[in-house]
Amino acid sequence: MSPIDERGLRELMVESDDLQSDAMRTAERDLDDYVEAVLETHSGRTGSRDPGGMWPGWGKTGLVAGLAGAGTLLAAGPAAATTVDVQALQTAASLENLAVSTYKTALTLPFIGGADANAVVKAFAEKTMAQHTEHAEAFNGAVAKLGGKAQNDPNAKYAAVVQKAVPTIKGAGDVVALAISLEDVAAQTYAKNVSQVSTPELRQLFAGVAGVEAQHKAILLAVKALVDGGAPQLIALPPDAAKLPDAAGSVGFPDAYYPTDKASPVEEGAVK
Amino acid sequence: MSTDKRPEMQISERELAAMTRDLDELHESTFPGVRKLLDEFSANLAHLTRGRAAGRRGFLMGVGGVSALGLAACSSNDTGSSNKTTTAAPPATTAAATYEGDLKVVALAAALENLAVTAYTGALDAAGKGTLGTVPPAIGVFVQTAMKQHKDHAGAWNGVLSKAGKPTITDAPLSITADQVKALGAAKSVPDVAKLALDLENAAAQTYTFATANVTDAGGIMTAATIQPVEAMHAAILNFVLGQYPVPDAFIGVDKAVKPDALMPK
Numbered sequence: 009m010s011p012i013d014e015r016g017l018r019e020l021m022v023e024s025d026d027l028q029s030d031a032m033r034t035a036e037r038d039l040d041d042y043v044e045a046v047l048e049t050h051s052g053r054t055g056s057r058d059p060g061g062m063w064p065g066w067g068k069t070g071l072v073a074g075l076a077g078a079g080t081l082l083a084a085g086p087a088a089a090t091t092v093d094v095q096a097l098q099t100a101a102s103l104e105n106l107a108v109s110t111y112k113t114a115l116t117l118p119f120i121g122g123a124d125a126n127a128v129v130k131a132f133a134e135k136t137m138a139q140h141t142e143h144a145e146a147f148n149g150a151v152a153k154l155g156g157k158a159q160n161d162p163n164a165k166y167a168a169v170v171q172k173a174v175p176t177i178k179g180a181g182d183v184v185a186l187a188i189s190l191e192d193v194a195a196q197t198y199a200k201n202v203s204q205v206s207t208p209e210l211r212q213l214f215a216g217v218a219g220v221e222a223q224h225k226a227i228l229l230a231v232k233a234l235v236d237g238g239a240p241q242l243i244a245l246p247p248d249a250a251k252l253p254d255a256a257g258s259v260g261f262p263d264a265y266y267p268t269d270k271a272s273p274v275e276e277g278a279v280k
Numbered sequence: 281m282s283t284d285k286r287p288e289m290q291i292s293e294r295e296l297a298a299m300t301r302d303l304d305e306l307h308e309s310t311f312p313g314v315r316k317l318l319d320e321f322s323a324n325l326a327h328l329t330r331g332r333a334a335g336r337r338g339f340l341m342g343v344g345g346v347s348a349l350g351l352a353a354c355s356s357n358d359t360g361s362s363n364k365t366t367t368a369a370p371p372a373t374t375a376a377a378t379y380e381g382d383l384k385v386v387a388l389a390a391a392l393e394n395l396a397v398t399a400y401t402g403a404l405d406a407a408g409k410g411t412l413g414t415v416p417p418a419i420g421v422f423v424q425t426a427m428k429q430h431k432d433h434a435g436a437w438n439g440v441l442s443k444a445g446k447p448t449i450t451d452a453p454l455s456i457t458a459d460q461v462k463a464l465g466a467a468k469s470v471p472d473v474a475k476l477a478l479d480l481e482n483a484a485a486q487t488y489t490f491a492t493a494n495v496t497d498a499g500g501i502m503t504a505a506t507i508q509p510v511e512a513m514h515a516a517i518l519n520f521v522l523g524q525y526p527v528p529d530a531f532i533g534v535d536k537a538v539k540p541d542a543l544m545p546k
Contacts, residue, residue, distance in 0.1 A: 132526075139530040146531075195509055202505035208493035212534070215492040215505050219485055219532040222509030223516035227526045230517065246523025249416040249470070257421030261513040264429040265506040 090154070093210060095278040096201045097147045098159040100214070102277025103194045104144035106162035110170050110190060111137035119180045128243050129180065129231060136187075136224055143217050150213075157279040165276060166193060181235040188228045193270055195221035200271035218266075226260035233259045318436050318503060319443070378447060382495050384540045386440050387449050389504070392487060392538055393434035395452035395460060396480050400427035402464045403473045412470050419470055419521065426477075426514050433507055440500075455542045456483075474522050481515040483536050490537035508532070 111133050115121030121130055148158040173186050198218035202211045233256055234242050242251055379387040400423050407415045407423075438448040460480065467473045488508035495501050512532060520526040 135525070136527070139527065142530045199505045199509060200502075202492050203498055203502040211501060211505075212489060212493035213531075215489045215508055216532040217530075218505065219489065219509045219512035220527060220530060223512050223527040226513035226516045227520060230520065245520070245525070247520065249419055249521055250414070252416060252418035254417045254421045257418035257423075257517075258425035260517045261425070261429070261510055264432040264510060265503075266509040268506065 090206060092274055093205050093207070094151055094154055094156040096205055096210075096214070096274045097151045097154075098156065098279050099163070099272055099274060099277030100194075100198065100201065100217070101144050101147040101151070101159035102161060102163035103166070103190070103197060103272065104140045104147065105160065106166050106170065107140040107190050107194065108137055108144065109162055109167075110187065111140065113174070114183045114187070117177070117183065120183055126180070126240055126243050128245055129184075132227065132231075139220065139224075143220075146213070146217075150210075159277060159279050163272070163277045165272070166190065179235075180240070181232060184228050184232045184235060188225055188232065191221045191225040191228060193272060194218075195225060195266065196268045196271040199266050200268040201274070204274055222266060229262070230256060230260045318440055318499065379441075379543070382497050382500050383441065383444060383446055384543060385491050385495050386437050386444075386500065387446075388454075388538065388540050388543050389487070389491065389507075390434050390437035390441065390449035391452045391454050391543060392480075392484055393430045393437065394449060395454060395457055396430040396477075396484060397427055397434060398452055399460060399464055399473075399477060399480055400424075400430070402461075403467075403477070406464075406467065406473070411468065412473060413468075415470055419474075422517060422521075423477075426481075429510060429514075433510075436503070453544045454538065455544055456538060471522060474518050478515055478518040478522065481511050481518060483538050484511040485515060485532055486534050486537040487539075489532050490534040490539070493534075 115130070115133055115137070118124045120133055148160070152158055169189070170186065173182075177183055177186070195218050198214040198221065201214040202218070205211055205214060231243055233253075234240060237253065239251075239253075242248060242256075403412070403423055404420075404427075406412050407420065434449075438450075441448050460476065463476050464473070467476060485508055488504045488511060491504035492501055492508070495504060516526045519528065
């Protein structure tokens with residue numbers, strides 16, 4: 009396939025859309041299972057499946073903000089645990105909303121979505137934006153089913169970072185670097201959330217999305233290395249592997265264990 | 281391994297290699313935190329194997345490890361650190377019945393990592409013999425780097441088994457191993473090997489996703505959560521190399537996960 013064979017690329021994306029739809033259905037099932045598990049637990053304890061009766065303080069996000077960690081959380085009881093679950097989902101949605109808006113803005117730039125853009129980079133930005141939209145919908149869907157408020161705003165902390173960075177963007181490499189940062193924060197946050205949420209279903213959901221954000225980062229790291237190396241022509245599907253620099257084989261996955269030190273606190277993007 | 285002619289680039293190979301070294305240092309800096317996490321996981325499992333359920337105390341200990349992981353800031357250049365945890369291990373065996381509960385998932389993970397190492401080692405051997413044709417240098421670097429990370433993972437999981445008083449897993453006693461080895465033997469080109477590796481990486485990523493929901497110890501859950509994205513990243517690069525869309529799914533599922541019942545007696 010030629011590096012600029014957009015039709016071939018679109019066909020690949022259609023194929024992956026089919027795969028993604030299957031995966032999305034699985035994720036929705038996971039969320040439904042999670043919600044059902046929570047409601048059943050609540051029903052068993054109180055005789056009511058109304059989460060509002062158990063968690064009157066949906067808006068009181070400060071309720072558990074001072075909790076030091078999941079251990080304290082567990083000791084605080086199931087209501088606090090579920091509140092944190094909702095906060096984690098809302099924070100996740102805030103990160104996804106920011107990613108969507110950032111890719112949307114990037115696609116208005118000539119070197120990402122315009123005439124000067126590499127076709128593969130443009131298609132990747134479009135598809136990645138769509139995947140982040142699905143993640144946000146999934147996280148907010150779970151929040152809504154639990155009676156919480158959907159998080160429709162971008163993460164305030166990192167929105168400020170993006171806002172500060174945008175005027176300094178001079179080329180595709182700058183955009184890719186910004187995207188790497190956002191994908192990394194999301195992946196680290198969800199990897200850590202796996203240990204913070206209260207049910208197996210929700211752990212699986214956060215892990216399932218963490219891996220995808222990490223994949224976005226891997227590809228962006230490879231793209232950035234080629235852009236910075238003055239070889240954007242090698243960003244193609246398939247790439248001309250024979251011409252790739254040696255280090256391109258490893259630049260996409262720098263850690264044997266995904267770090268979590270940049271993970272957003274659970275309450276960071278919770279709805280106030 | 282035969283190689284192609286190299287293109288001229290504005291950034292030199294030396295600079296790119298330096299970038300890789302920086303990334304290696306980054307990787308090494310994350311390992312001490314994971315090792316601490318694994319130590320606590322092992323301690324909890326040791327309690328269980330002695331017939332004393334860890335219960336909430338065990339969970340809280342594991343959570344402490346999770347916090348430690350996030351706070352770890354020290355660095356290490358001890359690339360053999362994962363091996364150190366296995367030096368005092370009991371003799372290796374592959375009897376599936378030896379492992380129960382979380383330990384069965386740990387044993388499964390070790391076996392799966394060993395299978396990946398075996399596959400990449402086989403690919404390097406085949407490349408050395410010229411069986412795969414001309415192998416681009418970047419592909420060789422990918423194989424070596426991914427293989428090293430899988431070795432780290434296997435060493436980590438075996439460290440848990442060893443400290444829990446269980447035999448380590450030094451091979452790949454899985455129901456899928458024979459087919460994978462056969463497929464590797466039939467590979468005649470780089471894409472053939474890349475497809476095989478992609479299947480294994482996808483299976484590993486999904487297995488760890490499964491593990492996050494099916495392991496009970498917080499330290500074990502967190503370890504799986506920090507390895508899963510790495511296997512997923514390997515898969516993304518392999519998809520890219522194969523000319524396939526690199527991030528095909530918005531969610532990583534579990535339908536291709538290797539389940540604990542795939543762990544076989546010898």
